[in-house]
Amino acid sequence: EPEVTQTPSHQVTQMGQEVILRCVPISNHLYFYWYRQILGQKVEFLVSFYNNEISEKSEIFDDQFSVERPDGSNFTLKIRSTKLEDSAMYFCASSESASDQPQHFGDGTRLSIL
């Protein structure tokens, strides 16, 4: 069964550094998403992306964050000037359509900011 893959599985970074989290969505999917799950808390929506542009974003997704589809397969989340509170699991998801098809998730990247 096709799946969403994320790399790396664990990223350790010094505070203030930039990180790029990578995702390969399911190949025929057109909508891509990033979510965050801080340890012990809910999964939180960050951003959705379609047709090479952001379609929705949450209040969490501020100027520190950016997303990009650099080629035909990858979807990336960049976090600039990382802070301790950015430590979390980051999940990528994809779906065939925006509403009437469900989102499928990768296994996440655990980001640890030191």
Next chain:
Amino acid sequence: QKEVEQDPGPLSVPEGAIVSLNCTYSNSAFQYFMWYRQYSRKGPELLMYTYSSGNKEDGRFTAQVDKSSKYISLFIRDSQPSDSATYLCAMSAGNNDMRFGAGTRLTVKP
């Protein structure tokens, strides 16, 4: 009132029991309702996906949506130790912004 409320448990049942998991919500615009299963250190895995009110069955799993009460349920029949996981309800208004419950941690004991 929180937008999506879900009892975090933990919930422990013997093997073979029927498990009932529930969420309530406040946003009447939600139309799409999902249940995900999440094993430790893994991503959410889609179990059930329903649109609007009604029931949907898939093997041992049944999802129910009651939009009038803003209440959704997931039933697991003949529960197995392999069902031990955290179960997340999620819902959206069809605008990409999916909202999750806190997740219920389930343990099925052999």
